[in-house]
Amino acid sequence: MRIFDPHIHMTSRTTDDYEAMHAAGVRAVVEPAFWLGQPRTSPETFYDYFDSLLGWEPYRAAQFGIQHFCTIALNPKEANDPRCLPVLDELPRYLAKDRVVAVGEIGYDSMTKEEDEVLARQLQLAVEHGLPALVHTPHRDKAAGTRRTLDVVRESGIAPELVVLDHLNELTVGMVLDSGCWAGFSVYPKTKMSEDRMVRILREHGLDRVMVNSAADWGSSDPLKTRKTGLAMLADGFTADDVDRVLWRNPVAFYDQSGRLDLDDTDGEPKPDDTSSFEGNSIRRGGE
Amino acid sequence: MPNSGTAPHPSLPLTPEARAWLDTALTEIATAPTTIRTLFPAVRRHCGRAPLPDGRTVDEAVRALLLAALPLRDQALTDEVGALHRYGDPAEQRAVLRALPRLDPEGTGRFLDLVRQTLRGNDNTLIEAALGPYAAAHLPADEYRQAVLKCVFCEIPLARVAGLDDRADAELARMLGDFASERTAAGRPVPEDIAPFLHPFTTSGTTTSGTTIHGTE
Numbered sequence: 204m205r206i207f208d209p210h211i212h213m214t215s216r217t218t219d220d221y222e223a224m225h226a227a228g229v230r231a232v233v234e235p236a237f238w239l240g241q242p243r244t245s246p247e248t249f250y251d252y253f254d255s256l257l258g259w260e261p262y263r264a265a266q267f268g269i270q271h272f273c274t275i276a277l278n279p280k281e282a283n284d285p286r287c288l289p290v291l292d293e294l295p296r297y298l299a300k301d302r303v304v305a306v307g308e309i310g311y312d313s314m315t316k317e318e319d320e321v322l323a324r325q326l327q328l329a330v331e332h333g334l335p336a337l338v339h340t341p342h343r344d345k346a347a348g349t350r351r352t353l354d355v356v357r358e359s360g361i362a363p364e365l366v367v368l369d370h371l372n373e374l375t376v377g378m379v380l381d382s383g384c385w386a387g388f389s390v391y392p393k394t395k396m397s398e399d400r401m402v403r404i405l406r407e408h409g410l411d412r413v414m415v416n417s418a419a420d421w422g423s424s425d426p427l428k429t430r431k432t433g434l435a436m437l438a439d440g441f442t443a444d445d446v447d448r449v450l451w452r453n454p455v456a457f458y459d460q461s462g463r464l465d466l467d468d469t470d471g472e473p474k475p476d477d478t479s480s481f482e483g484n485s486i487r488r489g490g491e
Numbered sequence: 492m493p494n495s496g497t498a499p500h501p502s503l504p505l506t507p508e509a510r511a512w513l514d515t516a517l518t519e520i521a522t523a524p525t526t527i528r529t530l531f532p533a534v535r536r537h538c539g540r541a542p543l544p545d546g547r548t549v550d551e552a553v554r555a556l557l558l559a560a561l562p563l564r565d566q567a568l569t570d571e572v573g574a575l576h577r578y579g580d581p582a583e584q585r586a587v588l589r590a591l592p593r594l595d596p597e598g599t600g601r602f603l604d605l606v607r608q609t610l611r612g613n614d615n616t617l618i619e620a621a622l623g624p625y626a627a628a629h630l631p632a633d634e635y636r637q638a639v640l641k642c643v644f645c646e647i648p649l650a651r652v653a654g655l656d657d658r659a660d661a662e663l664a665r666m667l668g669d670f671a672s673e674r675t676a677a678g679r680p681v682p683e684d685i686a687p688f689l690h691p692f693t694t695s696g697t698t699t700s701g702t703t704i705h706g707t708e
Binding site for chain 1: 529578580
C-alpha cells in the first residue's frame with residue numbers, strides 16, 4: 204500500500220513516527236502551515252516556521268525515505284491577531300518556493316470579519332501564483348462555516364478543482380462535492396472522522412475528488428490513520444486499486460496542479476535528499 | 492560582476508526554453524537587480540536539477556550565474572545576497588554558499604556571517620556547502636576547528652571540507668585525539684578519515700600556509 208498523506212504536521216511528530224510511517228507505506232506527505240499549541244505574537248516567528256517547513260522538515264523526512272512538501276499561509280486563528288498580519292506581505296516570497304504545492308491552511312476558525320478578509324486575500328494569492336488552496340473548515344459551527352467558505356471560494360474566482368475543503372464530515376461532504384471542490388477528510392482517534400465512517404462516506408459519495416489524511420499534529424492523533432483507513436476499505440470490499448486511488452493517485456492529482464510536485468521514484472529504500480549522505484545522518488543516528 | 496552579454500553558459504545542458512528563460516533572467520537582473528528575488532527561487536522549475544560533471548547540479552550552476560549578474564557592490568550586494576539566503580530554501584542557500592568566493596573576489600570576508608549561521612544548523616547538505624573555499628579562506632582558526640569537529644560528529648567526510656590540509660594544526664589534532672579517546676572509551680567506532688590529522692602536529696608554533704587567515708587566538 205503506497206500512501207501520500209495530503210495533510211500532516213510532521214513538525215510535531217517524532218522520528219519514531221517517521222519510521223512507522225515509512226513501514227506503513229507512506230512515501231510522501233504535505234505539511235500545511237498552521238497554528239501551534241502556543242499562539243505566536245510576531246511575524247518573524249512565522250518566517251522561521253516557514254523556513255522549517257521548507258528546510259529542516261523535508262531534510263528530516265528524507266532520512267526516513269519520505270518526500271515532504273508543504274503549503275504556506277497565515278492560518279485563520281492567528282489572522283485575528285493584528286501583530287501577525289504583516290506575514291501576509293511576505294507570503295509572495297514563500298509562495299515562489301519549489302516545495303510549496305498550495306496556499307494553506309486558510310479558512311475559518313471563529314468566522315470573524317478579520318478571518319473573512321484574510322481568507323479572501325489568500326485565495327487571491329493562490330490565483331496569482333497558480334497554486335491550489337487547502338481550506339480548513341471550522342471545528343465549531345462546521346456546517347454553517349463550510350457554506351460560508353464555499354461562498355467566499357466562489358466569489359474569489361479560483362477554479363473549484365484547485366480547492367480542497369478539509370476536515371469534512373457526513374453533513375458537509377455533499378455541498379463540497381457539489382461545488383466542484385475537492386473533499387478532504389481527517390481520520391482521527393476520537394474526533395473529526397473515523398475509519399468506519401470514512402468507508403461509509405466513500406460508499407455513498409464515491410472516490411472522485413476525495414482525499415483522506417491523518418492531520419496528525421501536536422494533539423491526540425495518529426499518523427498511521429491513512430493506512431488504517433486503507434485497511435478498512437479493503438475489509439469492506441474495496442479493491443486494492445480503489446485504495447491506491449484514494450491514498451495515492453487522488454492527492455497526487457490534486458497537488459500536481461501546482462506544477463511543483465516533483466516526486467522522486469517512490470520504490471526502494473530510504474534515499475537521501477540531494478547531496479546528503481543517508482548513512483551519515485545525525486538524526487537517524489541519534490542526533491548529537 | 493555583470494554579465495558581459497555573450498552567452499556565459501554554453502556548456503550547461505539546458506533545453507531551448509530553459510536557455511531562453513535564463514537569458515531573459517540575466518538581462519532582467521542586470522537592469523533591475525531586485526527581480527532576482529523572484530527569479531532565484533524559480534530556477535529549478537525552469538532549468539531542472541540534473542547533476543553536472545563538476546559535482547554541482549544545473550539549478551545550482553544557473554543560480555550562480557544569476558548571482559554573478561547582480562550589478563551591485565559593497566553593502567548593496569551584501570544585503571541582497573543576505574536576503575536571498577535568509578529567505579532561501581535549502582537548494583537556494585546551498586547555491587548562495589557555494590557562490591561566495593565569486594561574490595567576494597577581493598576577499599573581504601563580508602559574507603562570513605552566512606557561513607556562521609549555517610554552521611549553527613543541522614542540515615548536513617548546508618554544512619558541507621558552507622565549508623568550501625570561502626570558509627577555508629576566512630574562518631578564524633577556532634571556528635574552523637569547531638566546524639571540522641562538527642563534520643566528524645555529523646559524519647560528513649572530511650574530504651569534502653575545503654582547506655583542511657593547509658589549516659589543520661596542533662590544536663585540531665588535540666581535539667580530534669580527545670574525540671577519538673571518548674569514542675574508544677565508549678566502545679564506539681572512530682571514523683577513519685580523522686587519522687591523517689591526529690598526529691602530524693606534535694609541537695606548538697605550527698602555522699598554516701594560507702595568507703588570508705585571520706586567527707583569533
